[in-house]
Amino acid sequence: MNKVVLVGRLTKDPELFFAKGTGTAVCNFKVAVNRRFKKEGQPDADFIPIVVFGKQAEATANYMKKGSQVSLSGNIQTSTYTNKSNEKAYKTEVVADEVNFLDSKNKNDNSSNGNNTGNSSRNDSRNNDFESASDITPIDDGDIPF
Template structure:
């Protein structure tokens, strides 16, 4: 079983691109606080790369920005490639199946209720990846 569930804040705005077939893909880094403090009493965090496909990627680009708090569930993926120097490099990332928006661009600087992007749409949507959203 390969299941990851994280809650954290975006370290930067999502970077949204389209594949050659027109499929949207977004990537960003999620800062996830550790439950314990280090020996100096400081909180530490892990910085986890996240990849999101399809409609979720579009919504992430539209509604999320640096500092937004989200919940992510998905799977851990390790891939490799050959760098320009000929060395084999490994990348570990979370491929999101579902994103929960806990705060958004609209929430910044405001102490308001959580913003639900579904309220801005004419039809219901689910922020879960379909098998068609994943290109492999």
């Protein structure tokens, strides 16, 4: 099974482009992921290239920036190609199928809960739904067949 789950911070702003021919959105970025075991108290990290496609790619490019914390899942993909020097080169990256936006390293964002999703009104509408919960009529447990 080829499954990867990572949590880390973006090392620079994501790059968005659209594939020639198909027009599919493609977003590339690198994530700095802390290693579990450190060398004598010094923090160590790996810098892992990530690629995301479609609507998820557009959302990532629009709402994430350098320093943003992200969790993602996907699979490892390796490929070979010939570079400009006519030498065989290898590339390993994570193709993410799920990207979750966590808090931003820059705490001065306008979002109230630290999530950098770009939709601050979402929290307001959730609170309004919660306040109207007193209008709900309870169900008699005797009517439930199980």
